[in-house]
Amino acid sequence: MAITAQAAKENGLPQTKMPIMETRGLVKRFGAFIANDSLNLTIYKGEIHAILGENGAGKSTLMNMLSGLLTPDEGDIFYDGSQVSFASPRAAMEIGIGMVHQHFMLVPALTVAENVVLGMKRRTPWFRLSQACAEIERLSERFGLDVDPRKRVGELSVGQQQRVEIMKTLYRGADFIIMDEPTAVLTPPEVEDLFRVLHALREQGKTIVFISHKLQEVEALCDRVTVLRLGKHIASMPMRDTNPGELARLMVGRDIQPPADRKPREDGEKLLEVANLSAWQNGVQVIHDANFDLREGEILGIAGVDGNGQRELCEALLGLGTKHAGSIAVRGRMIKQPSPKAMMGSGVGYIPEDRHREGLMLPMSIGENLIAKQYRQAPFSRYRMLSRKGIRDAASRAVQAFDIRTPAVDHPAGKLSGGNQQKVVLARELMLRPDILLAMQPTRGMDVGAAEYVHRRLLEERERGCGILLISTELEEILALADRIAVMYKGRIVDIVDRADADAERIGLRMAGL
């Protein structure tokens, strides 16, 4: 097919904007389930194009087809004027299409240059790593990536590792780079750095596809936006013609409400008391003398830039692989040897940050994951045998209550979309009706509708009397939900304020260590 400037004209774009990627009637099915339904999409050369949609809307499926990870069941893909089909990601890369995944694919023990060249085929016999280093330095300079080819990847921050992933695509000659929720793992300054890099890439003619749930970021960064819903194409438009509110409506088919005003907290019983808690990991002190308590019916928000000890605090509370000093008491009872089992036995639920690594057993079904913490009890076990019916019924109820988008209730958790996996973790923890809930980044990777739902559920748990430690790097989320706000900086709790006395500026300054 000859791609002309006609499409650009029809879309009100300057004719210099030529389509680089077009899909026609693209379909992807998983069994009877249609994940992408006849998608017609145009992406123009040199633009940053956002793909938005609810969890499970089909964004990753589409991108996996464009980058050669999945083969379409029907429809055509045109790239730079020619019809293409890819047998593998390498085939897509050979014509200039690269993808930066959310979960990095780097080997920490190797250097940046070694990681960049790893897996590339047909290296000439006279290839030297020093040539790769020189080329990486040249690309780094050109696009402002600031990566040192000789550094070991294990020594790099998350933001730097992501830039190594971008480098991998550039080194292989990518002109079209797909980024799957790239900001989900970044701190605010790292997001700014990434945006600078993406602007530099765009200025030099590269095309970026940006998948995100953060509508403010999409507004700040992207030129055009496409919305998918239930596998279908809903709209594509220039960002300047729309706004985050309209995009949220297009994504979920209704208005998004901010959390309702709630009753002020009454001073309930102290559920959790943490005194002089310090923790060490690999001989390094990661928590310094933390003191706080959590009461019945209270949400204590822990604000902070990612990587300031929030994960380590949770791990210390759960006795996960850390040496600690100080005391932890639940309902006045000292926990001498904290462990996940001891804490669970004391009514503590835990929503981990990384559900791939800690949260779920990916090959097992939704139901099996849901009952993982109570499989010995009725109705999930009878006469020491698992009850398939009990497990299936629990899964059906959770799928309905938590709006888990899945083709079937016995679907493996690993095949759910990222946001829906998070809903399974949340359902599992809330089914246990915990007295205390440690919630780490509970809405990370969730669409605006699902995040609204989680916020409502957390507030309902608070009403029930549950004490919630809400750890989030999203200050807006903390300000919307917390009764009191603690700020963590470099492993210390540097401030605790009542929500009524908290303002975003003060907390922002404390988060920056000021």
Ligand SMILES: Nc1ncnc2c1ncn2[C@@H]1O[C@H](COP(=O)(O)OP(=O)(O)OP(=O)(O)O)[C@@H](O)[C@H]1O
């Ligand atoms: N390999 C697979 N087998 C079966 N079903 C799948 C598979 N991959 C995806 N799906 C289903 O296809 C649908 C679309 O998933 P996809 O990952 O594309 O959604 P998404 O829009 O990227 O969601 P999220 O924002 O949560 O990442 C989901 O319902 C998912 O369960």
